[in-house]
Amino acid sequence: MIWAVLGVMVGLAVGIYWPVSVPMEYAKYMSVAVLACLDTVFGGLRAGLLHNFNNLVFISGFFTNALMAAVLVYIGERIGIDLYYVALLAFGLRIFNNLAVIRHHFLKK
Amino acid sequence: MKKINIRQGKYAIALVCAVLGFMLATQFHTTQDVKATLALQRTENLAARLQETEKERDSLLQQIRDLREKSGEEAMQVELQNAMRDAGLTRLRGPGITLTIDDSKRPAKPGENSNLFVVHDDDILRIINELWAAGAEAIAINDQRIVAQTEVRCAGPTLVVNGSRYAPPFEIRAIGDKKTLESAVKMRGGIADSLAVWGIEVNVTPSDNIEIPAFRGAWRFNHSQVVGEDSR
Incomplete structure (x- = not known):
């Protein structure tokens, strides 16, 4: 957990002092990417707590999720359907699922 | 409560967390920018247009200057002004x-x-x-x-x-x-x-x-002809 918090801290610091800003038209991709990232982190924490963490699954999951979300957003923009929300919803649900599992894990004791 | 202890993959999680933090910060920047943009869109628009117009004006002025230099217009203008003053065609x-x-x-x-x-x-x-x-x-x-x-x-x-x-x-x-x-x-x-x-x-x-006041009448030159400037 310390590592996770430390990682977020480092990332935030870098992001704040390195003023990169995404153009307006890519804001959607960015938000989906953030959610994908969040989802991965929670997934990873959950796996770590349940002792079935697999580095390969974790990393590959992160990238495939992010990529798939981006593709969904792109296609959605092309065909005029907000597939963007699909990605958001899926990630959101999974985040809460993972959170629930983590919570249960702590409460079980 | 169980002690939080993740042995496996802590580096991977830390890495992804760092990426997450970076993304959050970037997203924060972006949102700020968007807000600023929305609030200042009109101002920025006007400023941009002003800048554009100024640029255009400058280029046009430059063009005028270039053309004048090319044709010696400026010297002619000065000469003309002096001649008009001497002839009494300007207010003094x-x-x-x-x-x-x-x-x-x-x-x-x-x-x-x-x-x-x-x-x-x-x-x-x-x-x-x-x-x-x-x-x-x-x-x-x-x-x-x-x-x-x-x-x-x-x-x-x-x-x-x-x-x-x-x-x-x-x-x-x-x-x-x-x-x-x-x-x-x-x-x-x-x-x-x-x-x-x-x-x-x-x-x-x-x-x-x-x-x-300036001379408002018309010159009459019915009988005279201009002889070359050399004979001045």
């Missing part, structure tokens, strides 16, 4: 005097020529001549600029200047050194003195702000 302003001259109010005695009590063209011409001699740079009678072709001539009870008729009193304005001009007119035994004999009053008021 400067220190000088205002001179008013009116017919005599003194009743003529029997046997005296009443003609001597009114202002004549030669009186005006003498005054003008005196003013030129005193270094006047521009002279106007009433609103008629005195130029090279200006005539000053009696026409019955009126005076014709540049083809316009004027009745007394006349107002003559001249730009030059006010003291010199004034004393040239008021000189002992000068014009004002000699006219005063007949009761013709000449009033001179020096001023720092005399305005002389």
